[in-house]
Amino acid sequence: AQKITQTQPGMFVQEKEAVTLDCTYDTSDPSYGLFWYKQPSSGEMIFLIYQGSYDQQNATEGRYSLNFQKARKSANLVISASQLGDSAMYFCAMTSPFASKIIFGSGTRLSIRP
């Protein structure tokens, strides 16, 4: 069965520092996708970044990068130069082509201190 684990319920980071949010996953499917979503206090789910299991390079989107370590089954999100607006819940998620669903981790609440 597929599983996503986020072990950090909450984190506090100083503004402008880099931050790493941890995510480990478990699946027996050879092909899968890993995602990160941001949920601000307003409630909407915002797609941040995607990594395919066959992608050779780590995905990057602006200040977001995904540190994909396939052998360790980890897909950590790195936010460089954090900003106050980065304060939110962050969810790691996984899907596979034929699983027909997306599984979310329990989330990490990130708080950025000025």
Added chain:
Amino acid sequence: DSGVTQTPKHLITATGQRVTLRCSPRSGDLSVYWYQQSLDQGLQFLIQYYNGEERAKGNILERFSAQQFPDLHSELNLSSLELGDSALYFCASSSPVGGQTNNEQFFGPGTRLTVL
């Protein structure tokens, strides 16, 4: 703005009642997914439709049902509501080939349901 719309934004109702939540996917997206986010259960996948047909079921109760119409909008029907059904209900859409899910889903703003 993800391009996915959901109505209503807020819904307050009483136990035992029935409600319908509506979702319009992004233009061109064939797949619609429904999720429930509650404090104790986290974000749970409920059901997926692809081009009008049910594609996958998750943790959806028998009191809940959904459908996707020819114009691709979808409705989630919740009946015999209980206090524990109070949650944020998200709809998401994507444009996977053949209904596969190996690409990102774009979420609507959600409908916050409160059952009193």
